Amino acid sequence: MADISLAQPTAQNPSFFAKLDWSKLATHAVLLLLVIVWTLPTAGLLVSSIRDKDQLTVSGWWSALTTTERTGGGRTAAADAQTFVDGQWVIQGNLFSEDEQGRTISRFGLTNKSFDETPAGASVTPKAGGDLTVFANGDYRWTSETEFDFSRGQRVLYVAEIPPRFTLENYSEVLTSEGIDRSFINSFTVTIPATIIPILIAAFAAYALAWMQFPGRGYLVAIVVGLLVVPLQMSLIPILQLYNGVAPLFGVEAKSYLGIWLAHTGFGLPLAIYLLRNYMASLPKEIMESARMDGASHFKIFTTMVLPLSFPALASFAIFQFLWVWNDLLVATVFLGAGDNELVLTGRLRELIGSRGDNWEILTSGAFISIIVPLIVFFSLQRYFVRGLLAGSVKGG
Amino acid sequence: MLGQVLSAFQTVIIGVGMCILYFWGTNWVLDRLLGSDASSVKNDGLRTAIRPWIFLAPALFFLSLYLIYPVFATLWLSFNDNSGQNFVGLSNFIWALGDSNFQQSVFNNLLWLIIVPAGATIFGLIVAVMADRLWWGNIAKSLIFMPMAISFVGASVIWKFVYDYRSGDSEQIGILNAIITGLGMEPQVWLQIPFWNNFFLMVILIWIQTGFAMVILSAALRGIPEETLEAARIDGANDLQIFFGIMIPQIFGTVIVVWTTITIVVLKVFDIVLAMTNGQWDTQVLANLMFDWLTRGVDFGRSSTIALVIMIAVLPIMIWNIREANKEEGTR
Numbered sequence: 215m216a217d218i219s220l221a222q223p224t225a226q227n228p229s230f231f232a233k234l235d236w237s238k239l240a241t242h243a244v245l246l247l248l249v250i251v252w253t254l255p256t257a258g259l260l261v262s263s264i265r266d267k268d269q270l271t272v273s274g275w276w277s278a279l280t281t282t283e284r285t286g287g288g289r290t291a292a293a294d295a296q297t298f299v300d301g302q303w304v305i306q307g308n309l310f311s312e313d314e315q316g317r318t319i320s321r322f323g324l325t326n327k328s329f330d331e332t333p334a335g336a337s338v339t340p341k342a343g344g345d346l347t348v349f350a351n352g353d354y355r356w357t358s359e360t361e362f363d364f365s366r367g368q369r370v371l372y373v374a375e376i377p378p379r380f381t382l383e384n385y386s387e388v389l390t391s392e393g394i395d396r397s398f399i400n401s402f403t404v405t406i407p408a409t410i411i412p413i414l415i416a417a418f419a420a421y422a423l424a425w426m427q428f429p430g431r432g433y434l435v436a437i438v439v440g441l442l443v444v445p446l447q448m449s450l451i452p453i454l455q456l457y458n459g460v461a462p463l464f465g466v467e468a469k470s471y472l473g474i475w476l477a478h479t480g481f482g483l484p485l486a487i488y489l490l491r492n493y494m495a496s497l498p499k500e501i502m503e504s505a506r507m508d509g510a511s512h513f514k515i516f517t518t519m520v521l522p523l524s525f526p527a528l529a530s531f532a533i534f535q536f537l538w539v540w541n542d543l544l545v546a547t548v549f550l551g552a553g554d555n556e557l558v559l560t561g562r563l564r565e566l567i568g569s570r571g572d573n574w575e576i577l578t579s580g581a582f583i584s585i586i587v588p589l590i591v592f593f594s595l596q597r598y599f600v601r602g603l604l605a606g607s608v609k610g611g
Numbered sequence: 612m613l614g615q616v617l618s619a620f621q622t623v624i625i626g627v628g629m630c631i632l633y634f635w636g637t638n639w640v641l642d643r644l645l646g647s648d649a650s651s652v653k654n655d656g657l658r659t660a661i662r663p664w665i666f667l668a669p670a671l672f673f674l675s676l677y678l679i680y681p682v683f684a685t686l687w688l689s690f691n692d693n694s695g696q697n698f699v700g701l702s703n704f705i706w707a708l709g710d711s712n713f714q715q716s717v718f719n720n721l722l723w724l725i726i727v728p729a730g731a732t733i734f735g736l737i738v739a740v741m742a743d744r745l746w747w748g749n750i751a752k753s754l755i756f757m758p759m760a761i762s763f764v765g766a767s768v769i770w771k772f773v774y775d776y777r778s779g780d781s782e783q784i785g786i787l788n789a790i791i792t793g794l795g796m797e798p799q800v801w802l803q804i805p806f807w808n809n810f811f812l813m814v815i816l817i818w819i820q821t822g823f824a825m826v827i828l829s830a831a832l833r834g835i836p837e838e839t840l841e842a843a844r845i846d847g848a849n850d851l852q853i854f855f856g857i858m859i860p861q862i863f864g865t866v867i868v869v870w871t872t873i874t875i876v877v878l879k880v881f882d883i884v885l886a887m888t889n890g891q892w893d894t895q896v897l898a899n900l901m902f903d904w905l906t907r908g909v910d911f912g913r914s915s916t917i918a919l920v921i922m923i924a925v926l927p928i929m930i931w932n933i934r935e936a937n938k939e940e941g942t943r
Contacts (some may be wrong), residue, residue: 403619411626419670428663439936447918452684480677541762581768592760
């Protein structure tokens, strides 16, 4: 009874509203959770790459905005800095270097054992005598009745609140000393020709397969569809042997940019032909036929009508090929050398994982540099990318 | 460095120029030689017969050289020794059957083949269904799609950081271990726990491929006629019934396509294993084993044999694809 009287005033149709809200709410919650799980790893990489490298190793990236408590150390000035003020000898200054400003000392001490025994603002007595007071902002004041006589400053250890620090130092480090800058150029060198050259070759072939009548056309289409899924692993060794055999005849290195451009052209062609053929075949038949009636040749129809009309498909493929070549490690490792002038970003990153596996400031910033270009391409041209994806896989493989 | 960039642009210009010259030139020659001056019916027929092959020739050359010839060459190499020059019969295959690394790889590949396509397809389907019902669905889709643009090596770095382990009492900076310790459990060296570490690697590929599955399935879902869904709702079907009773059967063909496409990706991916563990701690897969024998072992015979095994695994999907394509060709 009580239940009914409670439910009635809130809504006329309680079961309907209750149900609607719950399923909507659950949908929101589940999708939000998925989005968080999917983006957190990348967010962690990005945040870590701009953190101070010392903070990066001691605290998780999710705590990047909070202050951390850490031990640090500094040294006072030596005896020659002392002044005689109001009847006592004084040495004063600040323990922090320029980078360390902003820290807040909570406790300090003079030895590894006693580093957290004295609160900031109190004083201790060093070996050299007198009273050494250290304040929270890093200022210290060391006073004595007798004149100081020592050559090296007193070491002071402290526990301090260290404010978060964000910096681009990690980026300048990977760009200048880890060879990422050079690899960035190398990646572009590989990618641009390897993206553009296959397009034209594929476009002509796609037109022939879509709009020309000739015996064996069906077989060729079937072969292209079949080649779409041939694993690259099958091609590596024979092509490598071929390059090794042919290159000396021309007096060039077997591992060269020319070799990888041609290889990527070959490997990209099945998808290019397939995508473009599907698109061209869907162009209205009437246009083609009336153009043929007017006496236009295939060559003319192709260059003046089909090619411009196929722009969306050309763009789709170009994005695919760009991302695939930029992100490729296999072909680049096999067909390009590992020297500075040939190592691409993915190869460099792999090398860094091996050699600098624990230096997260290097790995995170290096990885971010390697993924930024595809991310820009991806987000700015997502529409074409999705369209290509749909054309390329809903129908076949 | 500058010279290198210039040479890349030069190549683009030369490459494109050569293509244009070839296509335009051959067409011109064809029209000249069998031109309309001597426009007999025979010449016209000849031109029509030749022209398609002019359009196709460069593509056919590249396809044959870089994809078709290598298939047969690799097949031949798998019967040869490490130099690729001496015939050794079936000994590479016999070696493979007895090799513990190879067996491990086949076992792991089977795991990958079951888990990754299933995981990516299911998550992709969940996101596709949910995102279409919420106002911020497109943003969600974009974010889940994003890993598609990231290289496998880049993704490996991202996830290596997630799985990071610090020994002793130091604070965990890998988010997974931070969560685990936050829950009061012991931190783990995730990548070194045999058997389960395979799953931690698969997560990376699922993370990348879910966006792909989502996009394709989302498009397929939108293709379901609104009347069908409406009719079901009027009949009193609830959301789950609509999902399993109507949506899944309607898009089943697309689910298969997504599944097989990801299957092929799984068979080819080696970068993740290479970058994360390089096959240590029982995580080897065929593609990485092949890469290892090619670059470190420098054994063309064994490497080809492993490549061939991957090819054989792809073969059923290839045949199925060709059949589907032929069917479509027939209806056009």
